[in-house]
Every structure is written in C-alpha cells, then in structure tokens.
Amino acid sequence: ASSVTMYGRMDVGYESAHHDGKSVTQDNGTANTNMSRFGIKGQEDLGNGLAATFKLEGRFNGDTGSYAKDMFDRESTVGLKGNFGSVRFGRATAALENGLGDFVIGERALGFSNYASATRHSNSAFYDYSMGGLTAGANVSTKGGDSGNATEGTGKIGYGLYAKYSANNFGLGAAYQRDGVALTKEWGVAASYTFNPVTLGASYADQKADGTSTHTKTINAFVSGAVTSNDTVYAQYNRVKVTNASAVTAYGLGYNHALSKRTSVYGEVARNKRTSLTGELVSGYDYSVAMRHAF
Amino acid sequence: ASSVTMYGRMDVGYESAHHDGKSVTQDNGTANTNMSRFGIKGQEDLGNGLAATFKLEGRFNGDTGSYAKDMFDRESTVGLKGNFGSVRFGRATAALENGLGDFVIGERALGFSNYASATRHSNSAFYDYSMGGLTAGANVSTKGGDSGNATEGTGKIGYGLYAKYSANNFGLGAAYQRDGVALTKEWGVAASYTFNPVTLGASYADQKADGTSTHTKTINAFVSGAVTSNDTVYAQYNRVKVTNASAVTAYGLGYNHALSKRTSVYGEVARNKRTSLTGELVSGYDYSVAMRHAF
Amino acid sequence: ASSVTMYGRMDVGYESAHHDGKSVTQDNGTANTNMSRFGIKGQEDLGNGLAATFKLEGRFNGDTGSYAKDMFDRESTVGLKGNFGSVRFGRATAALENGLGDFVIGERALGFSNYASATRHSNSAFYDYSMGGLTAGANVSTKGGDSGNATEGTGKIGYGLYAKYSANNFGLGAAYQRDGVALTKEWGVAASYTFNPVTLGASYADQKADGTSTHTKTINAFVSGAVTSNDTVYAQYNRVKVTNASAVTAYGLGYNHALSKRTSVYGEVARNKRTSLTGELVSGYDYSVAMRHAF
Numbered sequence: 001a002s003s004v005t006m007y008g009r010m011d012v013g014y015e016s017a018h019h020d021g022k023s024v025t026q027d028n029g030t031a032n033t034n035m036s037r038f039g040i041k042g043q044e045d046l047g048n049g050l051a052a053t054f055k056l057e058g059r060f061n062g063d064t065g066s067y068a069k070d071m072f073d074r075e076s077t078v079g080l081k082g083n084f085g086s087v088r089f090g091r092a093t094a095a096l097e098n099g100l101g102d103f104v105i106g107e108r109a110l111g112f113s114n115y116a117s118a119t120r121h122s123n124s125a126f127y128d129y130s131m132g133g134l135t136a137g138a139n140v141s142t143k144g145g146d147s148g149n150a151t152e153g154t155g156k157i158g159y160g161l162y163a164k165y166s167a168n169n170f171g172l173g174a175a176y177q178r179d180g181v182a183l184t185k186e187w188g189v190a191a192s193y194t195f196n197p198v199t200l201g202a203s204y205a206d207q208k209a210d211g212t213s214t215h216t217k218t219i220n221a222f223v224s225g226a227v228t229s230n231d232t233v234y235a236q237y238n239r240v241k242v243t244n245a246s247a248v249t250a251y252g253l254g255y256n257h258a259l260s261k262r263t264s265v266y267g268e269v270a271r272n273k274r275t276s277l278t279g280e281l282v283s284g285y286d287y288s289v290a291m292r293h294a295f
Numbered sequence: 296a297s298s299v300t301m302y303g304r305m306d307v308g309y310e311s312a313h314h315d316g317k318s319v320t321q322d323n324g325t326a327n328t329n330m331s332r333f334g335i336k337g338q339e340d341l342g343n344g345l346a347a348t349f350k351l352e353g354r355f356n357g358d359t360g361s362y363a364k365d366m367f368d369r370e371s372t373v374g375l376k377g378n379f380g381s382v383r384f385g386r387a388t389a390a391l392e393n394g395l396g397d398f399v400i401g402e403r404a405l406g407f408s409n410y411a412s413a414t415r416h417s418n419s420a421f422y423d424y425s426m427g428g429l430t431a432g433a434n435v436s437t438k439g440g441d442s443g444n445a446t447e448g449t450g451k452i453g454y455g456l457y458a459k460y461s462a463n464n465f466g467l468g469a470a471y472q473r474d475g476v477a478l479t480k481e482w483g484v485a486a487s488y489t490f491n492p493v494t495l496g497a498s499y500a501d502q503k504a505d506g507t508s509t510h511t512k513t514i515n516a517f518v519s520g521a522v523t524s525n526d527t528v529y530a531q532y533n534r535v536k537v538t539n540a541s542a543v544t545a546y547g548l549g550y551n552h553a554l555s556k557r558t559s560v561y562g563e564v565a566r567n568k569r570t571s572l573t574g575e576l577v578s579g580y581d582y583s584v585a586m587r588h589a590f
Numbered sequence: 591a592s593s594v595t596m597y598g599r600m601d602v603g604y605e606s607a608h609h610d611g612k613s614v615t616q617d618n619g620t621a622n623t624n625m626s627r628f629g630i631k632g633q634e635d636l637g638n639g640l641a642a643t644f645k646l647e648g649r650f651n652g653d654t655g656s657y658a659k660d661m662f663d664r665e666s667t668v669g670l671k672g673n674f675g676s677v678r679f680g681r682a683t684a685a686l687e688n689g690l691g692d693f694v695i696g697e698r699a700l701g702f703s704n705y706a707s708a709t710r711h712s713n714s715a716f717y718d719y720s721m722g723g724l725t726a727g728a729n730v731s732t733k734g735g736d737s738g739n740a741t742e743g744t745g746k747i748g749y750g751l752y753a754k755y756s757a758n759n760f761g762l763g764a765a766y767q768r769d770g771v772a773l774t775k776e777w778g779v780a781a782s783y784t785f786n787p788v789t790l791g792a793s794y795a796d797q798k799a800d801g802t803s804t805h806t807k808t809i810n811a812f813v814s815g816a817v818t819s820n821d822t823v824y825a826q827y828n829r830v831k832v833t834n835a836s837a838v839t840a841y842g843l844g845y846n847h848a849l850s851k852r853t854s855v856y857g858e859v860a861r862n863k864r865t866s867l868t869g870e871l872v873s874g875y876d877y878s879v880a881m882r883h884a885f
Contacts, residue, residue: 010373012384065371076655078600263347305668360666558642
C-alpha cells in the first residue's frame with residue numbers, strides 16, 4: 001500500500017441523432033470522447049531522478065453505470081521515468097492519438113475523430129520524451145496492438161511514432177502508426193494557431209489497408225473562441241473519404257459554459273452528409289446537451 | 296483529481312431456502328437488499344451555495360466476489376445541488392423506491408419488496424427537494440428508464456413522482472411511477488409510527504400493465520422494537536397478489552445485534568405460501584444468518 | 591465511509607512459450623501468479639481487542655487492462671479478529687494455498703503450482719490462528735467451494751485444514767483439502783531451510799479424484815540465493831504425474847533485480863517435457879522478462 005490517487009470524470013447528457021430519416025434518441029452515445037471514466041495512478045521515487053509509475057484508467061457509460069469497455073481499457077501501464085524520458089508497458093494511447101488527438105475539439109454530437117486507426121495499443125512498450133514544447137515518442141506492440149490478448153498469435157507487430165510541439169501559440173503534430181490486427185498503416189499531420197481569444201486548427205490523415213489501393217482520408221478543422229472567461233464557442237468540420245467508396249462530411253457548432261475548472265455544461269449541434277458510390281445523398285443532424293465533472 | 300470518498304458495505308451470510316418441497320442452500324441470495332456494494336462519491340463547491348456532485352455505486356456478491364450487476368449499477372450520477380434542491384443525471388433509484396423504500400425492514404430471508412416496478416431508472420434526470428421533514432422529487436427518463444441503453448429506441452418515456460415525510464415519530468410516503476420498457480404504471484402509499492422503542496409500518500402498492508386489467512397488489516407491514524441499545528427484533532408480513540393469478544404470502548422474524556454503528560450480525564426466518572389459480576398451495580420456509588460491515 | 595486502504599500490483603512483461611514445436615508469443619499469460627491486481631481493505635476497532643475486517647481484491651491483465659476473473663476474485667471477505675484468531679466469511683485462498691503456497695518461487699515462465707486443487711473457496715467460512723511462528727486454520731464451504739454460486743446445489747461440502755511454521759530459518763507447511771465441485775481430495779507437505787544467503791525448499795502433494803484410483807502427484811523444489819542486497823537468483827523444479835497417464839516435468843532459472851522494496855524487474859527461462867501414455871516425448875521452453883510494481 002502507498003499513496004494512490006483516484007480520479008475520474010462523469011459526463012452525462014442527452015443526445016439525439018437523426019440519420020437517414022430515422023430519429024434516434026440516446027443518452028451518452030458510443031463515441032469514445034464523451035465516455036465517463038475513472039482511474040487510479042501513482043508513482044514511487046526510486047532515487048537518482050528515477051521513479052516507478054503506474055496508471056489504471058477505465059471507462060463506463062455514465063447514464064447507466066455499465067461498462068463501456070473492459071475494466072482499465074483506457075490505460076493499464078507500469079513503467080519508469082527519469083531524465084531519459086519515460087517508458088511504460090501495457091496498454092495506452094497509440095501514436096496517432098498521441099500526435100493528433102489534441103487537434104480535435106468536439107465531444108458528443110461533434111465527437112469526430114481525426115484519424116482512422118486504433119486509438120490504443122495493448123501488449124505494448126511505450127517510450128516518450130519531452131523537452132520544452134516538444135514531445136515525441138514511439139511504441140511497439142506484440143500481437144498487433146489494437147486488440148490485445150484476444151488476437152494472440154493472429155496479428156503482426158504493431159508500432160507507431162509521433163511528435164508534437166506546443167509553444168508560442170503554435171501547435172504542430174505528426175504521427176505514423178501500424179496496426180497489426182486490422183493490418184493498416186496511417187500517417188497524419190496537424191497544426192493550430194492561437195491569436196487570442198481565437199484558436200484555429202486543422203489535421204489530415206491517410207490510412208491504407210495492406211494489399212489494397214484503398215485509402216481512408218480524414219480531414220478535420222476547427223475554430224474555437226473564448227466569449228467570456230467561462231464561455232467558449234467552437235465549430236468543427238470533419239470529412240472522411242474512402243477511395244472509390246463512401247464519404248461522410250460533418251460539421252457543427254458547440255458551446256461550453258464552465259461552472260468551475262472541473263465542472264461545465266455544454267451543447268452541440270452537428271449536420272452530416274453521407275455520399276454512397278451510387279450517388280445517393282443521405283443527410284442527418286445530431287444535437288446534444290451534457291454536464292461534465294472531473295474529480 | 297480531488298477529494299474522493301470511497302465507501303461500501305460487505306454483507307456475507309448463510310441462507311437456506313426450502314420451497315416447493317426442495318431444499319436449496321445458498322449464500323448471499325439474489326435479493327437486491329442484501330448485496331454487498333462499493334462506491335465513490337464527491338462534491339465540488341461552486342460558490343453561491345451551489346455544488347457539483349457525483350456518485351458512483353455498484354454491487355457485487357460478497358460470498359464470491361463476482362459482480363451481481365454491471366459496474367456502477369446502484370447509482371451513476373453527476374449533478375448540481377443548491378437552494379433549489381438537487382438535480383442529477385444518469386442512473387439512480389426511481390420514485391417507488393424513493394417514496395416507499397424506507398417502509399420495509401428485512402434483508403435476506405425477509406428481503407421482501409413493497410412494490411413491483413423497477414427499483415432504478417437509467418438515462419434519467421432526477422430532481423429532489425427537501426424542507427424540514429419533507430422530501431419530494433421527480434424523475435423523467437428517455438428510453439424507458441429501467442433497462443438503460445439495452446432498450447434504446449424500444450421503450451417509451453419513463454417517469455415518476457414521490458414525496459415522503461419523516462418527523463415527530465411519524466413517517467409517510469407516496470409515489471407514482473411509469474416504467475417505459477415493461478410498460479407498467481404503479482402507485483403506492485406507506486406510513487409508519489414510532490412509540491419508543493417500537494415502530495409500526497405498512498405500505499400498499501398497485502401496479503397495472505398497459506392494455507390489461509391485471510393488477511399486481513403488494514401489501515407490506517412490519518413491527519420493529521429495540522430490545523437493548525444494540526439489539527433489535529423485527530417482524531414483517533408481505534403479500535403479493537396478481538389479479539386472477541398467483542398470490543404469495545410471506546412473513547417472518549428477524550434479530551439484529553449491532554457490534555458497532557457500522558458492524559452487525561443478524562438472523563432471519565421466514566415462512567411463505569404460494570396459491571396458484573388451480574387452488575394448489577405450496578409452502579416453504581427460509582432462514583439466514585449474516586454479518587454486515589459498512590466501510 | 592471510513593478509512594479504506596487501496597492497494598495493488600502491476601506486473602507487465604513479455605513472455606514467449608515454445609511448446610510442441612509451436613512458438614507462441616504472449617504478454618502476461620494466464621498463470622495466476624503473474625496477474626496484476628488491485629484491492630481495498632480496512633478494519634474497524636470494536637473494543638475489547640476485537641476488530642471487524644474486510645478485504646476485497648481482484649485481478650486483471652496488466653497488458654490489456656481487461657479482467658482476468660470476475661471483480662473481487664482473489665478475496666471477498668468480511669469478518670472479525672481478536673485474541674481468538676480471525677474468522678472471515680466469503681471467498682479467499684483455500685487450505686493448500688495457505689499451507690503450501692509459500693513454498694514455490696517462480697512467477698511467469700517459472701509460474702508452477704505445487705498442488706492440484708482449487709486455489710480459492712467461495713461461499714466459505716475461514717478460521718485462522720497465529721502464535722509465534724505457527725499459523726493454522728480451517729475453512730468449510732457450502733456449495734463445493736471452488737466455483738461459488740455457479741454450482742449452487744450441485745456440489746458437495748468443500749473444506750480444508752492447514753498449518754505452517756516459520757522461524758529460525760526453518761519453514762514447514764502441511765494441508766488437506768476437499769473440493770466439493772471437482773470432487774477431489776488432496777494432502778500436501780512442504781519444508782524449507784535458509785542458510786544465508788541461500789534458501790532451499792521442497793513440497794509434495796497428492797490429489798485423488800472420488801471413485802477412481804487415479805492420483806495426481808506434484809513435486810516441487812527450489813533454491814534461491816541473494817547475489818547482492820538487490821539481486822536474487824533462483825531455480826525451480828516441478829513435476830506433475832498422473833497415475834497411468836501423462837507426466838510433465840519442468841525446471842528453470844530466474845533472476846530478480848529490485849529497484850526498491852516495491853519495484854523490480856525479473857527474467858525467467860524454463861524447460862519442460864511432457865510424456866504421454868504412448869511414450870511420446872514433447873519438449874519445449876519458455877522465457878519471460880517483466881516489470882513489477884506494488885502500490
């Protein structure tokens with residue numbers, strides 16, 4: 001037993017999705033971004049600037065209390081950190097999330113992703129290094145990475161590299177990731193600039209599946225502005241295009257009112273269009289209101 | 296991260312049920328009332344008498360350590376409280392449990408329910424207000440309430456209203472609840488009076504299923520008396536009658552010895568009779584001994 | 591709510607098993623010994639040297655964050671302790687693990703067991719008493735013990751007895767256990783001696799299934815030596831022989847480097863041979879490297 005910090009986030013709201021002429025009402029949808037979570041973390045000083053670290057973080061559906069994924073699905077790592085950076089072993093966010101994850105802004109109706117690969121790798125070793133505004137890292141995973149023990153022996157090696165820079169109102173990100181179970185490769189770049197109180201950002205990612213010429217290209221852009229010290233308005237555009245196949249274009253507006261640094265209420269509306277190969281166009285819209293509290 | 300309180304309850308015992316001529320031995324039965332549980336809760340002061348709150352509470356089988364229900368099945372809420380009362384979003388106890396739940400007393404062999412509707416609603420907004428001895432509240436739930444995301448789009452709106460009063464040795468409760476998945480409506484009333492060291496209580500609830508004339512009527516009554524400052528003896532009577540169908544009558548005795556405010560041992564015996572439409576009468580008896588510890 | 595201690599262990603590593611001509615790569619295998627775990631425990635002083643206790647401990651796969659077993663699978667108990675010893679109710683380690691569990695030393699590639707019965711009993715009452723270097727105890731379980739509620743009504747009574755002694759560099763252990771679902775009986779003995787910096791140990795256990803003359807005999811032996819104050823090297827031999835059936839012999843070497851009392855890295859290599867009735871001999875080898883951190 002030792003000092004252990006328990007922390008988490010509750011995010012519960014109402015979300016209504018109207019797609020393809022059908023109306024669907026849902027609380028707390030399936031998008032990863034708006035999941036509630038709880039975690040346990042700690043570290044032990046080993047001397048000489050070295051420390052042992054652990055982090056266990058899971059997600060659940062705040063509206064029903066049920067698991068969204070297995071136990072500590074968001075992170076399950078043990079490792080060391082020191083002057084050399086940090087090394088962790090287990091399951092954690094993979095390269096594309098690490099490099100590009102900061103360059104999206106929506107949550108529920110606007111809960112888009114700006115890349116197509118696995119968000120996390122299991123059975124992996126992670127190395128990260130930070131210096132000034134620069135953070136870079138790599139991970140390599142036996143068993144494919146994205147699906148863990150379930151695909152033991154069936155996947156190839158998964159791995160990734162990323163770098164991101166954030167200083168002087170300027171942000172940059174880049175990542176490359178190989179998923180060994182889905183057998184895809186993806187690279188992506190992102191940039192943002194803040195001229196107070198407004199931030200502009202955009203990213204582009206291109207995923208290719210092994211043995212095909214099909215690319216999944218994801219474009220995302222956002223603008224965010226502080227209206228008051230507690231209020232933020234934001235807009236996001238997202239387009240996912242698969243070569244010779246479907247395209248989904250979505251965009252929308254969000255508004256966040258902070259009750260404190262840890263608690264806020266927010267609302268979002270989004271519109272999306274789907275184009276199939278045969279030229280059909282199906283439109284829809286989503287909206288959501290929610291309350292979020294970090295503990 | 297912030298101040299988070301972890302709490303819970305362990306309740307493990309031996310329970311023997313003899314029904315319909317068969318003898319069944321079980322530890323920690325399936326009745327909700329005797330489940331072990333653990334929880335995490337906290338609140339953040341937002342100023343002006345306003346606070347953000349969260350509560351996560353799950354149940355498990357104390358005798359095997361396994362889950363009885365999914366993760367935070369007993370409560371999963373985030374909300375605000377202030378002079379206006381409290382509002383919570385997520386999953387929590389519904390109106391009949393809030394209004395009538397205090398008017399039953401048994402745990403294992405005597406673990407009866409005094410209403411027939413869902414104990415909790417998911418995907419719900421809850422409003423509660425207390426003033427003096429009076430507490431009243433309402434909740435409304437998308438997706439039917441009782442079953443959460445599993446029944447998305449298939450249920451109707453679920454909702455409920457309750458009020459209860461407790462002061463001057465007098466207790467009153469009333470509730471109305473609509474379950475949107477099971478498609479039932481139920482109302483109930485309850486009352487209790489304490490002339491020290493004895494408390495008497497009773498409740499009645501009537502549930503009707505949509506589109507039928509069938510009613511499920513639940514009558515419950517109890518008497519509880521303090522024998523010493525650490526010992527309580529109690530008796531309970533329970534009858535559930537379905538129109539033109541089965542009836543179950545059960546009653547029994549319980550004894551609780553407190554080792555402290557948080558720890559106790561208790562034993563219960565119950566006898567029950569079941570009457571089927573064809574006139575058959577099947578009798579049985581249950582008994583249980585258990586230890587309970589709150590942490 | 592009261593003082594609750596949260597604790598646990600992360601153990602993540604790389605493990606490669608080469609058996610029967612096949613190569614299998616895995617992180618954090620299925621052996622119980624190397625599972626990561628977390629727990630909650632506490633106690634309440636009841637006066638007169640009496641205390642109420644509870645302990646909840648579960649395991650998970652550190653490399654993926656997923657559950658290995660249900661919730662609090664390692665221990666789920668509530669009980670009392672005092673001058674009389676301790677009594678606990680629920681699920682905990684059974685007699686053979688209590689008596690012989692200290693006399694094995696490996697973790698992953700060397701993660702052998704020195705007995706064949708269930709490691710834990712559910713639905714059980716446990717009594718333990720310690721005096722000086724001696725610890726002895728017994729447990730009895732309704733419903734067979736090893737499988738808990740899943741086998742309600744199908745198992746016979748399970749029970750066990752154990753004693754162990756540890757003092758003056760000398761260790762002894764003995765246990766007898768009846769599993770009521772698998773319907774087996776097993777007895778075992780173990781001994782160890784430390785002449786600093788080296789410890790030698792060995793154990794023998796014999797399990798018999800009801801209604802057959804088949805015995806499963808497990809022999810285990812180990813030697814462990816401190817190379818420096820932070821480094822330990824160890825070797826282990828293990829043989830499991832079933833009468834008129836297969837035999838598995840395994841042995842190997844391990845090395846543990848402690849970064850602190852709570853954190854270490856370790857590596858193991860093992861070789862094993864399997865002999866079938868028809869005389870076939872299949873050989874294989876395993877190796878593992880891992881990091882472990884207790885919190």
